[in-house]
Amino acid sequence: MRSYFIRTFGCQMNKHDSERMAGLLEGAGFAPAKSIESADVIVFNTCCVRETADERLYGQVCSLKALKTGGRPDVIIAVGGCVGQRDGASVLKHAPHVDVVFGTHNIHELPSLLEAAERGRPAVSIVGAGESFSSDLPYVREHAWHAWVSIMVGCDNHCAYCVVPSVRGPERSRTVEEIVAEVSHLVADGVVEVTLLGQNVNSYGRDRYGEPRFAALLEAVAATGIRRIRFATSHPKDLSDETIAAMAALPALMPFLHLPVQHGSNRVLAAMNRRYTRETYFQRIAALRAAIPDIALSTDIIVGFPGETEEDFLETLDLVGRVAFDHAFTFIYSPREGTPAASLTETVPREVAQDRFDRLAALVHSLSLASNEREVGAVCECLIEGASRRDAAVLSARTPQNRLVHLPLPDGTSPDSLAGTFRQVRISAAHPWFLSGEFAE
Ligand code: SAH
Ligand code: SF4
Numbered sequence: 001m002r003s004y005f006i007r008t009f010g011c012q013m014n015k016h017d018s019e020r021m022a023g024l025l026e027g028a029g030f031a032p033a034k035s036i037e038s039a040d041v042i043v044f045n046t047c048c049v050r051e052t053a054d055e056r057l058y059g060q061v062c063s064l065k066a067l068k069t070g071g072r073p074d075v076i077i078a079v080g081g082c083v084g085q086r087d088g089a090s091v092l093k094h095a096p097h098v099d100v101v102f103g104t105h106n107i108h109e110l111p112s113l114l115e116a117a118e119r120g121r122p123a124v125s126i127v128g129a130g131e132s133f134s135s136d137l138p139y140v141r142e143h144a145w146h147a148w149v150s151i152m153v154g155c156d157n158h159c160a161y162c163v164v165p166s167v168r169g170p171e172r173s174r175t176v177e178e179i180v181a182e183v184s185h186l187v188a189d190g191v192v193e194v195t196l197l198g199q200n201v202n203s204y205g206r207d208r209y210g211e212p213r214f215a216a217l218l219e220a221v222a223a224t225g226i227r228r229i230r231f232a233t234s235h236p237k238d239l240s241d242e243t244i245a246a247m248a249a250l251p252a253l254m255p256f257l258h259l260p261v262q263h264g265s266n267r268v269l270a271a272m273n274r275r276y277t278r279e280t281y282f283q284r285i286a287a288l289r290a291a292i293p294d295i296a297l298s299t300d301i302i303v304g305f306p307g308e309t310e311e312d313f314l315e316t317l318d319l320v321g322r323v324a325f326d327h328a329f330t331f332i333y334s335p336r337e338g339t340p341a342a343s344l345t346e347t348v349p350r351e352v353a354q355d356r357f358d359r360l361a362a363l364v365h366s367l368s369l370a371s372n373e374r375e376v377g378a379v380c381e382c383l384i385e386g387a388s389r390r391d392a393a394v395l396s397a398r399t400p401q402n403r404l405v406h407l408p409l410p411d412g413t414s415p416d417s418l419a420g421t422f423r424q425v426r427i428s429a430a431h432p433w434f435l436s437g438e439f440a441e
Helices: 012-027 051-063 065-069 082-095 106-121 164-166 176-188 214-222 241-249 266-273 279-293 310-323 352-372
Strands: 001-007 043-048 077-081 100-102 124-125 146-150 192-199 228-232 256-258 298-303 327-332 378-387 392-397 404-408 423-429 435-439
Touching: 001 012, 012 043, 012 077, 012 106, 012 146, 012 192, 043 051, 043 082, 043 228, 043 256, 051 065, 051 082, 065 435, 077 082, 077 106, 082 100, 082 164, 100 106, 106 124, 146 176, 176 192, 176 214, 192 214, 214 241, 241 279, 266 310, 279 310, 298 310, 298 352, 310 352, 327 352, 352 423, 378 404, 404 423
Parallel strands: 001 043, 043 077, 077 100, 100 124, 146 192, 192 228, 256 298, 298 327, 404 435
Antiparallel strands: 378 392, 378 423, 392 404, 423 435
């Protein structure tokens, strides 16, 4: 049987798209390969949101050239996802040994493109948004107990720095019925946690129903009996009181929210076209904490956006400190061709951006540690995820607030037999990026 290997870059949406690619390939008779070098088909599912992922992709694709010239000429290399969508046939200029190029809107074509490439390479197919909707494709889940569930694709927000709307197209929501049917099926199949996915889940339904229906969707998904519901990503301008109330009222909704703020200065937020102010962001955080006192919060922050002054940056530090995020993902701005911000000329010198990034990272680090330290001694229900990535004798688990906990593997058990089960855990020690714990029963 021929084998495949998928290398995924980027966001959760891409991870879920890779599960769909796996579903299609297994449907077409391929089996998962043990390593990239041994695979008959290698698929790169790519990300172009930031320059780093983009560069890493081309680096890795080019390094596979040796595989083809060194005795495996028949191996098929496919490039899909956001870079495929953006670059189309010009992927072949950077990497002439690539056999298949496809985009974000035609994942379903992957098996036929592989066949076409076998007859005569290269096979390139990119289609625009709206010509297909990939949410109902079969997929192979990475874990038996967890599923990503796409509730919408695309984004209508057009933040000045962001390439997503151009590679993922406009917002298109699935129906509530379709999503509920998928989650019910997953529950019957043993899934205990779903993560609802969209670029801006709070505006779910606007395109289809003429108004956002995210809170109603959360209620309908909770009614399936699923144990845990998470979702990503939320835009602060669209986080409604109804959504906060649904999160507070529904026990399956976990007390955790990723709410990207991007910047702390109103001037920069306006230049980024984020359409909220730091004051309205603080107000949303206050509403969340009033309704869900134990909520944990994470965010995304960009430093070095064109025109950012030291004063603007200090406002970011101030906002981060005041909100006291439990976790934050920090990025140095990278210009993306075709976005409005790419033409801004007041660029921040690399060393200045790096210095600001380091100062922000130090603050985020100390806040994460302080947040974890507050948990020591607490007992909470954790979902066991399986063996930790680094040590097979250590279990990884998640608290309701999405904190990662490492636990010793009990004697005579295997990580796989415990994955997907809920256990009471006592937190015994805090580290910056994870907690240590022990079984409390
Ligand atoms: N839809 C989500 C995530 C989009 S991309 C949202 O709106 O939050 C994930 C993160 O990448 C963004 O939140 C942003 O912080 C970062 N990002 C996007 N474009 C970027 C760019 N050009 N340079 C640096 N960071 C960027
Ligand atoms: Fe990009 Fe903004 Fe849309 Fe997020 S909301 S995907 S940052 S345009």
